[in-house]
Amino acid sequence: MGISVVLLAYKEAENLTFLLPKIKEMMDSLPEEYEILVIDTKEPLDNTSEVCAQFGARYINQEFPGFGGAFKTGIKYAEKDKFLILDSDGSHDPKYIPSMYKKFTEENCDLVIGSRYTEGGETNDAKSSIIMSHILNGFFRVCLGIKAKDISTDYRLYRTEQLKNVELENVNYDVLQEVLLRMKQNKPDLKIGEVPISFQKRIYGESKRRLIPFIIGYMKSLVRFTFIRYPILRNIFLYGVFGVLAFVLDYSVSLGLAKTVMKEVPEAASIIGNIAGFIFTFTTNTFWNFKVKGKFLARAASYGGITLLGMGISTACIHLFKNSMNFALLKLIVLVFVSAMQFVLNKLITYNEKIIKSENQ
Structure with a gap:
């Protein structure tokens, strides 16, 4: 006392x-x-x-x-x-x-x-x-x-x-x-x-x-x-920042390869750019944003699956509405929707807090 x-x-x-x-x-x-x-x-x-x-x-x-x-x-x-x-x-x-x-x-x-x-x-x-x-x-x-x-x-x-x-x-x-x-x-x-x-x-x-x-x-x-x-706000903010940086990386790699060593196969250049962007966002979100360890391959598979789902939805939406909407506006709407969907799915599946806590115990 x-x-x-x-x-x-x-x-x-x-x-x-x-x-x-x-x-x-x-x-x-x-x-x-x-x-x-x-x-x-x-x-x-x-x-x-x-x-x-x-x-x-x-x-x-x-x-x-x-x-x-x-x-x-x-x-x-x-x-x-x-x-x-x-x-x-x-x-x-x-x-x-x-x-x-x-x-x-x-x-x-x-x-x-x-x-x-x-x-x-x-x-x-x-x-x-x-x-x-x-x-x-x-x-x-x-x-x-x-x-x-x-x-x-x-x-x-x-x-x-x-x-x-x-x-x-x-x-x-x-x-x-x-x-x-x-x-x-x-x-x-x-x-x-x-x-x-x-x-x-x-x-x-x-x-x-x-x-x-x-x-x-x-x-x-x-x-x-x-x-x-409100840690969810931090997660959303960093997810957006890393997403923008990944887009720049993806675009730069794809464009650089398409103009140099892959002039004849721009599709391959685009795929390599996509992979570079995926590796960047997965790594940064895993270790800096959600800060998790363990089961790296399982998380990568989950993150990759959600990324592919987003790509599929994005491609389908653009295919369906490309003739009825301005492409730039359509791309922006699809990008916002898909990014939000991917964040929610990754939060619930790839970086589920309950699962992470049980793994760390």
Whole structure:
């Protein structure tokens, strides 16, 4: 039992001098033991270690890169069953700790957020940052299926065991959304509470966030998290990408052979191009898209059979409607229909998840 209070520091010694006494005062008012962990940069950049020693905080150098790496380091070394994290720049006032703890324990929450955007909360950040924050929160709420109003802040109280049971990959601030997604995957009925806070500007120093890399990183993560939550969308996307690349490969090989060594037998050139496209799509979908191993020949036969079926349907449709429709439009419609059909059949047969799971057990 107890609470691990975690602060991620990057040249924050001056702020920690003011913050640590306030944290200790609030923690002393709670009926639980606690520890304070300050996760500093891999190589010290100021006298943070001396400040930690002065106020009885445990000083740890981060072992993984970026903000996400500092967060993971904190999780690794937390020894209590509750995990409280807040900014080390003074923007998160420790006075809200008791109310967050009360909500956490009385309502049996898995996570409590010190929220700027729930009723009663406020932020004194710049207007541009507020607008961007609202936009990001809106997109990520939909993407993650999280109903909390403020999911881009790191003023949070977690259950340590739940944090230790997730694998985090992001190295930037978007790890704050990733951890919610991973926790919800492990516990679909994840209970999140919010306590209103007033977010203040940092006491000393400058923000470490850089706007353009920050936005680009979040856009990438939005797509990645959507694919994690809905893996079928990732499968469809990659299936389409590999299909387009296979078409280019097929066309290039066929055309190249037909114009050089197979001028007299363009049909043979076309067949070789088809085979090259088939090998490419089967290999990429097997190892990169659906990520399966074993029974390679059986899967190849299944994939090949479905490919031949698609070719038969495509040829029949073109033969039936070639005189009544524009060929380019007909080819496009047939291509979309056949590709969708092949994806569904491969998903159900070649890459059936139940079969794959039984093979891996």
